[in-house]
Amino acid sequence: MEDELLNLTHITEALKVDLSKEAMVDYKKSARFEMGLVRTSQVSYEYGYRVALARFRARYLELEVEEDPFKNLLEDSSVPMEAD
Template sequence: MSEMPQVKSEEPLEAWRSSLSGSIRSKVDQLRAELETSKQHRKGLEQEVSIACAGLQEARDDRARLEEEVLPLTEAATLLQSELKAEGLKAITQYKASQGFESGLVKMGQVSYEFGYRVAVERFRAKYLNSTVEENLFAELPEDANMKMDLCQPFDDSATLEN
């Protein structure tokens, strides 16, 4: 341990005491200033925390509200999807029962037949260069334009065998 110097008179002790109290006072003043700065900083941080807590609570409220809104919308979307699927199946069934669908199938058969005919004619021409095909069965002829036909004629695609 350090020993305090022995002073013979009261005056140096008084000077030492006053210098010591001056340095202590300056240190106390410095610590008080730091304490005040820390208090102000703490108040600022507390305000930021309260603002952040309010924002968090607002976000939680918004989330709860949106979740409440999403559930009925999801149910409505599911209902609409099932209705749309049912309507789509009804529309397909109605279209397949219509005359347009049946005539479309007939036309598709005619197109494939016509295409097959054209392929066969081209193969014939390639194989027999000197021969000619006189008539294109699918060419539109002016005398056919005035021909009256029943539009509701049923399509008969059965193969007839002749002996």
């Protein structure tokens, strides 16, 4: 009886691990996960740009940077974007 109960406990725990792995694989295949990665990389890129720009401005006080790469440009308005 105890062996059977112990065996069932091990089987139940193994199934829980398998189900959580399957759920993770399914989630990583989803479009929501993909868009999260895209957004994360965009935020990282923008932050890196701003840090580099701040360091540039601190080092070269007499120089100016004219272009803001994050402003909305008219030619970008026709690009289709995925909405949440």
